Amino acid sequence: MSTATSDNVIKLAELLGQSGSAKTPFVLSETEKHEIEHELTHFPDGRAASIEALKIVQKHRGWVPDEALEPIAQMIGISAAELEGVATFYSLIFRKPVGRHVIKVCDSITCFAVGYEDIRVALEKQLGIAYGQTTADGRFTLLPICCIGACDKAPAMMIDDDLHHDLTPQNLASVLEAYK
Amino acid sequence: MSIASVETELQVKPLTARINAKLPVDLKSYESTGGYQALRTTLKDLKPQDVQSRVKDSNLRGRGGAGFPTGIKWGLVPMGPDAGAKYLVCNADEMEPNTFKDRLLMEDAPHQLIEGMLVAGYAIQATAGYIFLRGEYVKAAQRLNAALAEARAAGLLGENILGSGWSFTLVVHTGAGRYICGEETALINSLEGRRANPRAKPPFPQIAGAWGRPTVVNNVESLCNIAPIVLYGADWFKGLSQGKSKDGGTKLYGASGRVKRGGIYELPIGTSAREILEEHAGGMREGYTLKCWLPGGASTDFLMPEHLDLAMDFDTIGKAGSRMGTGLILALDQTHNMVSILRNLQDFFARESCGWCTPCRDGLPWGLKMLRALERGEGRAEDIEQLQRLTVLAGPGKTFCAHAPGAMEPLQSALKFFRSEFEAGIKKPAQAA
Numbered sequence: 001m002s003t004a005t006s007d008n009v010i011k012l013a014e015l016l017g018q019s020g021s022a023k024t025p026f027v028l029s030e031t032e033k034h035e036i037e038h039e040l041t042h043f044p045d046g047r048a049a050s051i052e053a054l055k056i057v058q059k060h061r062g063w064v065p066d067e068a069l070e071p072i073a074q075m076i077g078i079s080a081a082e083l084e085g086v087a088t089f090y091s092l093i094f095r096k097p098v099g100r101h102v103i104k105v106c107d108s109i110t111c112f113a114v115g116y117e118d119i120r121v122a123l124e125k126q127l128g129i130a131y132g133q134t135t136a137d138g139r140f141t142l143l144p145i146c147c148i149g150a151c152d153k154a155p156a157m158m159i160d161d162d163l164h165h166d167l168t169p170q171n172l173a174s175v176l177e178a179y180k
Numbered sequence: 181m182s183i184a185s186v187e188t189e190l191q192v193k194p195l196t197a198r199i200n201a202k203l204p205v206d207l208k209s210y211e212s213t214g215g216y217q218a219l220r221t222t223l224k225d226l227k228p229q230d231v232q233s234r235v236k237d238s239n240l241r242g243r244g245g246a247g248f249p250t251g252i253k254w255g256l257v258p259m260g261p262d263a264g265a266k267y268l269v270c271n272a273d274e275m276e277p278n279t280f281k282d283r284l285l286m287e288d289a290p291h292q293l294i295e296g297m298l299v300a301g302y303a304i305q306a307t308a309g310y311i312f313l314r315g316e317y318v319k320a321a322q323r324l325n326a327a328l329a330e331a332r333a334a335g336l337l338g339e340n341i342l343g344s345g346w347s348f349t350l351v352v353h354t355g356a357g358r359y360i361c362g363e364e365t366a367l368i369n370s371l372e373g374r375r376a377n378p379r380a381k382p383p384f385p386q387i388a389g390a391w392g393r394p395t396v397v398n399n400v401e402s403l404c405n406i407a408p409i410v411l412y413g414a415d416w417f418k419g420l421s422q423g424k425s426k427d428g429g430t431k432l433y434g435a436s437g438r439v440k441r442g443g444i445y446e447l448p449i450g451t452s453a454r455e456i457l458e459e460h461a462g463g464m465r466e467g468y469t470l471k472c473w474l475p476g477g478a479s480t481d482f483l484m485p486e487h488l489d490l491a492m493d494f495d496t497i498g499k500a501g502s503r504m505g506t507g508l509i510l511a512l513d514q515t516h517n518m519v520s521i522l523r524n525l526q527d528f529f530a531r532e533s534c535g536w537c538t539p540c541r542d543g544l545p546w547g548l549k550m551l552r553a554l555e556r557g558e559g560r561a562e563d564i565e566q567l568q569r570l571t572v573l574a575g576p577g578k579t580f581c582a583h584a585p586g587a588m589e590p591l592q593s594a595l596k597f598f599r600s601e602f603e604a605g606i607k608k609p610a611q612a613a
Contacts (some may be wrong), residue, residue, distance in 0.1 A: 042351045043373075044265070044391055051356050055315070075375070089375040089534075091357035092315055104316070106413040107477050108277035110436050110510055146359050146532065147478075147535035148316050149280035151508070152434065152442030161318040 025109035046051040046077040063094040098141040099134040104158040108147035111155040122169035194408035196446040199288040203585040209341035210291040218407035223344035229385040231303035237414035239428040244399030247494035256386035257304045262481035267395040268306040272313040273362040279430040279506040282400035284345045286320035291329035359532035377536040378581035425450025425493040434508035435461035438468045454488035468513040472526040476505025479586025481593035518598040540584035543574040551591035554605030
C-alpha cells in the first residue's frame with residue numbers, strides 16, 4: 001500500500017493539471033478558429049454557435065478537452081461554465097478521449113425487437129469492451145445511440161459517419177475490418 | 181421514366197414521385213420536373229396571406245406527429261411591415277424510435293424541402309430559416325448543403341430573391357444528439373446554443389420563439405407538402421386522401437419489425453393499417469404472427485390485430501386510444517415478451533429525459549427499475565399497480581413537456597392488453613416447508 005502512494009500523488013497531480021513538466025497552454029488552431037468564426041455568421045447571437053463550435057474542436061481532436069472550453073467560450077461570448085453545461089448535455093460531444101473509430105449501436109425499440117441484444121453481445125465479445133469503453137489499442141470506442149432511422153433495415157449501427165444495417169453476429173467482423 | 185410521366189405521377193405522389201423515378205437530386209433535375217415553379221408563382225403572383233390561405237384550406241396537418249393544422253400555426257404569426265425579424269425552423273431532428281421518413285425526403289429530395297421552406301418563409305415573411313438536423317444524418321446534411329449552394333448560386337435564396345424584394349437566408353444546423361431536441365421549444369433552446377430543456381408555453385413560439393422573435397417550427401414532411409399545395413391548389417390536396425380521411429394529402433407510412441418488405445410508402449392519408457402492413461409490407465415473415473403494433477413511434481399506445489382496419493389518420497387512431505404519431509408502424513410478433521419490450525422503451529425515455537422536471541427525471545427511472553425487476557422474475561405484487569399509478573403521475577398535465585406523457589402511452593396500453601405478462605414477472609413466494 002505504501003509503495004503505491006507516490007504513484008497516486010503523481011496521478012492526482014496529473015488530474016489537477018499540475019504535472020511536473022510545464023504544460024503548454026491550450027490554443028485553438030487557426031483552422032478551428034476560422035471554422036468557428038464562419039459558424040458565428042449564421043446566427044444573430046454568438047451563443048448559438050456553441051454546439052457547432054464544440055463539434056468543430058471535436059472533429060479536429062477527436063474529443064473536447066476541458067482546456068478547450070475557455071478559448072471556445074471566449075470566441076462565442078459566453079462563460080466557460082455555461083459552455084460546459086452545453087458540452088455535458090449533448091451525448092455526441094465527447095468529454096473523454098475516444099478511439100480512432102466510434103461505434104454507435106442503435107439500442108432503440110425496432111433494433112431491439114429484431115436482434116439488437118445479439119449484436120451488442122457479439123460486439124462486446126469481439127472487442128473485449130463494454131459500452132463507454134475504448135479498446136486497449138485505441139481503435140474502437142463503443143457507445144449506444146438513439147434510433148438512427150434505419151428501422152426497415154434493423155439492426156443498425158454507425159461507425160464514425162457511416163451507417164451499417166442488416167447486422168448479424170456473423171457479418172460484424174467483416175464490417176469492423178474496414179476500420180483500422 | 182420520362183419527365184412528363186414524373187410530372188403526372190407528382191400529382192398522385194407529390195412527395196416521392198421524383199424519388200421513385202430515381203432522378204438525380206440536383207437543381208437541374210428538380211427544375212425539369214416543375215421544381216421551384218411554386219416559388220416563382222408565389223413571388224410573382226401571391227401575397228403572403230394568399231399562401232397562408234391555400235395551406236389553411238388544404239387542411240394539411242403537421243406530419244411531425246401531433247397533427248396540428250399547419251395553416252393555423254402560421255396564422256398566429258404577427259404580420260405587417262413592423263413585425264421585424266421572424267424565423268422559420270424545420271424540425272429535421274428525426275429521432276422518434278421507429279421513424280425513418282424524413283431521412284428519405286432530405287437525402288433524396290433536398291430541393292423540395294428547400295422550396296417548401298422558401299414558400300413557407302414567404303408566407304410568414306420570415307427573415308431567416310434554419311434546418312435543425314440531427315447530427316447523425318450525415319448524408320442528409322451533405323445533400324442539403326449541396327442543394328442550398330445550388331439554390332444560392334441560382335438566386336433562389338439570399339437577397340432579393342428572383343427580383344421580388346424579399347430576402348431569406350437558410351442554413352443547416354446539425355445537432356449533437358438527445359431525443360428531446362425534437363420537442364419544439366427544446367429545439368429552439370438548442371438552436372440558440374443552450375441545453376435542450378423545453379420552455380413553458382405560452383408564449384407560443386409563433387409569438388416569442390428563437391431569440392425572442394416569432395418562430396414557426398414545422399416538420400420536414402409538412403414542409404415538403406407546401407410547394408405542391410401552392411402549385412396544384414388546396415382542393416387537389418384534399419382530394420389526395422381519396423375519401424379515406426377528412427384530412428388532406430398523402431402520408432409517408434412505413435412498416436418495420438419482422439415484416440416481409442419493410443420500408444416507406446406514400447399513400448392517401450387514411451389508408452388502413454391492414455393495407456400498409458399486409459399489402460405494402462407484404463405481411464409478416466414466415467413463422468411470425470402479428471402480436472400488436474405501434475402506429476407511429478415509441479411514444480404512441482400499442483394497438484392490437486383487431487385494430488388493423490382502422491384508417492391511419494390523426495382522428496381515427498386517436499379515437500381508438502392511441503395516436504397516429506409519425507405513421508410508421510412497428511409490428512411486434514409472438515416471440516416478443518411485452519415486459520422486455522417495455523423495459524427497452526422505458527430505458528430509452530429515462531435516458532433521454534432532459535432532467536428539467538421531477539415527474540420525468542425521477543419517475544421514468546422508477547418505472548424502469550420496476551420493469552427490470554419484472555423482467556428478471558423478481559417483481560413485487562404491487563409493482564403493476566405502481567406502474568399503473570406512474571402512468572397518471574407522469575402523464576399529461578403533470579410535466580413540462582410531452583416527453584414523459586409520451587413514455588406513458590406504450591406503458592399504459594401494454595398494461596391494458598398484456599397484463600398477464602407483467603403478472604408473470606412477479607416473484608413467487610417461497611414454498612412453505
